[in-house]
Amino acid sequence: MWTNRIVTLITSLAAKVLPPPSNLDYSFIQICTLNWTWTPPENVSSSCDLEYSSDIVIDEVPQDKREWSKSRFRVTDTFLNEEMRFQVRSECKHDNTSEPSQWVETSLLPKGIPGTAAVDLSCVWHNLEYMVCTWRPGENASSDTNYTLFYWFDGLENHEKCSNYSMHQGISGCIFDLSFPKVTSTFPAIRILIKDESEEIRPVCASKNPTTLVKPATPRQVALSKINDEIYVKWNESDTFPENCLVYEVAYHNGDLDTTQIIKVENTYTSIPSVDPNRKYSFKVRATPKPECYSSKLYSDWSEEKSIGENNYSAFYVGLIITIPLVVAVSMIILLVYLKRLKILILPPIPDPREILKRMFGEQNEDSQSCAKDDSVNAYDRLIKEEEIHSLILTETPECANSEQEKR
């Protein structure tokens, strides 16, 4: 008791602590948008230039969104699927004789069962005409949960309910029209709320900057023409984009997909000079917003591929198909013949004994007709033996060579 009083006394002496604001409250002014309000503190000296400092804490994490203002309210976004705490205190500006008040705070607790809010919300703004948003049910929500999407942006009097739903492989989607006058260059953030009729399903809010979500439509009416050896490509301008707000990519190849070339163009036409006249060329085009107009990096889908020219190289190819195997076959034959000759040179054929005999007999018959038959028979035997020995020398091991010597 005593110490408390003393501390209070000391602090009030050291610096005058300001009284805090009171009656802190909030109200929804739109889906996902809150107006936090409070009343000023009492008995603040007229010398104090009073202002309020406020901050936001989400799921116990300070958001570093401190703001100072003289007004008695602050408007913020809310996400609804997390606890949001709002804190405010009074301060005397340019006054170091009084301490800021203590913080007063109030919190907005999430409703419904944890893990039932829609997740993976993603939106694409197609051709500046309509928004397509997709999401999945939360892990604790049944897969047939009927989430409803609402949207609102500054300039729209009341929030709208999306009505064109789709479901594909567990991913829910909804499409709604979204367009602004063509002259507009700044776009309001789109607030999106996804919730269910059921109290158990936790609602979730998101704020989307539409300029980052722009996806142009596929370029239409891609037309090809060929003059001399130059191919001209052109396509229709977009109806929905302001002039000079799209850049295009033209991809082309001549049959071989690996050699696809991509050129970037700012106009709705281009040309490819000095193409191979005997080739068929295929083209496709896609668009992307210019960074000067929109900060989206999304590309349109590619247009359907269109081709020009004929592949006149067919005769040439047929020729190739016939000549290649022919050349291979001929060279194989040449090689074989050559190898055979080479073999003769390296490994001379083993002489046939009968051939030699025939030759010898022929000679003998010519030289000495009177030679005895016995002698000729002996000579024949000897010759055969010699031949055998010779072949042995050629083919057998040295042992045989020894035996040959013994025989001799």
Ligand SMILES: *[C@@H]1O[C@H](CO)[C@@H](O)[C@H](O)[C@H]1NC(C)=O
């Ligand atoms: C927020 O509420 C205060 C007090 O009711 C009001 O004066 C103020 O205009 C509101 N702000 C907005 C943006 O509606």
Ligand SMILES: *[C@@H]1O[C@H](CO)[C@@H](O)[C@H](O)[C@H]1NC(C)=O
């Ligand atoms: C404000 O001052 C008046 C008169 O000086 C006093 O009656 C009142 O209790 C004070 N209020 C607060 C909240 O201190």
Ligand SMILES: *[C@@H]1O[C@H](CO)[C@@H](O)[C@H](O)[C@H]1NC(C)=O
């Ligand atoms: C208060 O601020 C003034 C000028 O801003 C300075 O001269 C003075 O020393 C400060 N007093 C204290 C107690 O900090």
Ligand SMILES: *[C@@H]1O[C@H](CO)[C@@H](O)[C@H](O)[C@H]1NC(C)=O
């Ligand atoms: C789903 O529910 C379980 C049990 O109530 C809870 O532990 C879990 O954290 C929930 N999932 C999410 C993503 O909140």
Ligand SMILES: *[C@@H]1O[C@H](CO)[C@@H](O)[C@H](O)[C@H]1NC(C)=O
């Ligand atoms: C969602 O709607 C469909 C058709 O209206 C219904 O069959 C289904 O039960 C609903 N899902 C839930 C979780 O209520």
Ligand SMILES: *[C@@H]1O[C@H](CO)[C@@H](O)[C@H](O)[C@H]1NC(C)=O
């Ligand atoms: C709903 O969206 C589809 C495209 O997914 C579209 O073809 C259809 O016209 C839309 N229906 C309405 C009523 O807008």
